[in-house]
Amino acid sequence: MKQDSTRKASYSVDCKDFIHVVEFNPFESGEEGTLLAFAGSNSVTVASCKFQEEDSSVNGIAFQTLDVFNLGVRVDAIAWSPETRCNALSPLIRFCAAVSDKSLQVFTSDLMGKEDCEAYEGHTSNINDVVFCSSDGSTFASVSDDHTCRVWMLDKGEMAKFILQSPGMSVAWHPEEASKLMVAEKKGAIRFYDLMTQQAVLSLESTQSPLMSADWSLKNTLRVGAVAGNDWIIWEMPHSSYPQSHKPAHPDKARVFRWSKFSENVFATTGYPGKMNTQLQIHHLKHPQPILIGSVPVGNGLSWHRTLPVCVVGGNCKLFFWFTEI
Template identity: 75%
Template sequence: MKQDSVRSASYTVDCADYIHVVEFNPFESGEEGSLIAFGGNNYVSIASCRFQEDDASVSGIEFKTLKTFNQGIRADAIAWSPDTNYDSLTPLLRFCTAASDKNLRIFTSDLQDKNEFKVFDGHTSYINDVVFCSHDGNTFASVSDDHTCRMWNIGKGQTAMFMLRSPGMSVAWHPEESSKLMVAEKTGTIRFYDLLTHQAILSLESVQVPLMSADWCLKNPFRVGAVAGNDWIIWEMPRSSYPQNNKPVHADRARLFRWSRCSENLFATTGYPGKKNTQLLIHHLKHPQPILIGSVPVGSGLSWHRSLPLCVVGGNHKLYFWFTEM
């Protein structure tokens, strides 16, 4: 099933600005379509979207911007709270942004009169990733170039800090492993922390560096993936701390890795922006070659739909969506 030619995006949506980050809501949030957050130079917008692959009444894509929050600074990472509930009676939007001023912001909105945010400071360098606990809408974690992973509570502020040996690049919670936190470091080590004892209980090692992005597979909690150097890398826990599978895929270094949320074998990677374009590759572990190749003008951000084999990448004044068969 080799895919040699670059495939155009299945759908595109125009935006008012260059998109630095984009994130589908991974949680069930009501019946009004999937929620998506995307950040430009000064703002974060929330939209609902439906696709014909999921709803026969839709032709192509139905996209509706619900709310735009002007935070006055670039957002570099976005995490959705599991408390988000988008229905007609009691709408609640809650998400966290990591911004270029080294601060985290929790935004809360009822899509009407209540629109507020709270700032969390403490990191002393660039924040690379943020994630909410899937069982607790008050608890979130972040990793930074300041060699720390920090735990936060919306009401209490910072509650814990893990010292890292290099910049923290990715952080992840798994709904089946809520007492553990995955933290990936740039020098190629991925550690799992027990949140009761605050001790590292397992580590994985990459042969390639620098490790730029890692993700914990939703459909298989024993599977972890990452990109480092030019390669994608897969670990199967607890077989070994070293990878079971890796392959060079991006000539100009790999940038992001994301598992599909509906298959344990499907994942996407992006390369660094070249002179004009960023390469998107969609891979399936049972196929030797990428099953889809896409290209985005200076793209950034990567996220998978909650229930469809569909991913999105941000770009210059556009969102690009690719649908692939599993």
Template identity: 60%
Template sequence: MPDETVRSASYTVSCEDYVHVVEFSPFDCGSPASLLAYGGNQYVVVGTCRFKEEDTEVEDVEFTSLQVFLHGVRVDAIAWSPETRLDKLPLVIRFCTAAADRKVRLWTSDLQNNCDVKVMEGHTSYINHLVFEPAEGKQIASVSDDHTCRVWNLDGNETISFRLRSPGVSVCWHPEDICKLMVAEKKGTIRFYDRVTQHAILSLDSGQVPLMSADWCLTNTIKVGAVVANDWVIWDITRSSYPLEKRPAHVDKARHFRWSRANENLFATTGYPGKINSQLLVHHLGHPQPVMIGSASVGAGLSWHRTLPLCVIGGDRKLFFWMTEM
């Protein structure tokens, strides 16, 4: 009997180059279409996506490229600013990138003739993840293999630096309380910091290594999830510093963990790019097994649509989209 959970991508979009990272904007930009950015070896492409689940006039997926930003170096991470607006003039596209040259870049464009980029230098090793403060978008946090989490302002100045005990792999900002930052470290610890006092106020322990990716469930902030070694792990931060639930996920090491923005019980994990059986898995907290297995070999990046139970990963000259029926 074939496994009904194994599914080909619901939709694909062709790209000019290998996609290293892809991110849906988690913010309402005032447009009926969703903003999406993806990064390759030399560039970032920003565009809008419409899916047939949102618009019956769309056949499958409609991707419209808005602007291509020449980046000049491989793009490793992308984060969207809540200041991005497509519903009033002048239009504002704002996002930041982390690159292989250990620099953070802040991009601002009106999709016409004005494009500004600020380069932020300070990290001394590979930058693994970065995120905008979600309320006003006036600050950016980044984590690196250099054992730091750094906070930057929009002028490009570093304002805070948290010293970590191992490489920082993920950083998340609380959706309402901008004084709270979550930082995940490779050695298996997740700490929550108060940005004002610059002290840790809570820590979680995965009990194993390496922790490769963690995410804060922003629709229910008592939930934190991560992938550690081959497993996914879930915490309820009101109950214990140790995982509430843990399950094997990937034969080889797991790479990414992301919560759905449309359903607080839905999350996705990926295996390592290039590994055999390196699949996309979609999980539901109410089910013991994955509710969907993506059949394509995993490329890089993982992101969820803002309102649909749909996730995207990058690959060789393609974006792969999976719609989850829940």
């Protein structure tokens, strides 16, 4: 395994606005390249990107804007629907945006001018995260500063509500079991809910607070990771409800945690902007130090590619992409 020193992004793409959120499509949708959604101050852009690491005919990165959705308000989170497809006779783009007016907006497009938007209302404060069920494109969940996690169905609205003890910061669906939902709270509790019984069936506790972000590993569903305070934290279920490993990462507090989608041992964290820059760190559980450290001018958002060892962070009128060697 090669250890990378602090370095600049492998690739960057110019945008027209400050990027608040960025998300690779985590689902197979048959597109040439991989779909990426990113949000500025009042719109969401859907693009396709392909890298020279996956196609030798590409020089660096091939980036193409496919559609722009104008909302008029800031977007705080984006979730792709597993029903998105690009290889059909009738292409379908679908994603949910959590917007600053406390609503959820589900957008659907055929990339040929036909668009639809459905609003879902119920939250009474800022929405911090949203996710689609990977096995059921009609169901999605959201968490908010209003101390609730809500489960929704397309065309039907709110189907369930869980009362939390502090603001909900992250929500994730079990990749194989549609009835299992993970909810992470700001005070440090991570609970797993059974949607059939609508009861919590397991909980984890952070030794640090505030917990700002958590993620459930798709490669190893017994692993949960988070950032709280200055640290990254890892739980190995079904061991103790307390962390099995943790380490200081960001002196200016940690902000986002994301497991990679290509290795169960690799994850990335970001800190808060410090002196106009945000630090990105990529970690390997079997290595004592970060294997890559990057710096982003006032960065926001963090997402891993579905199959490649590349992550993206949004910045001021730019998208930054880092490749790492494992």
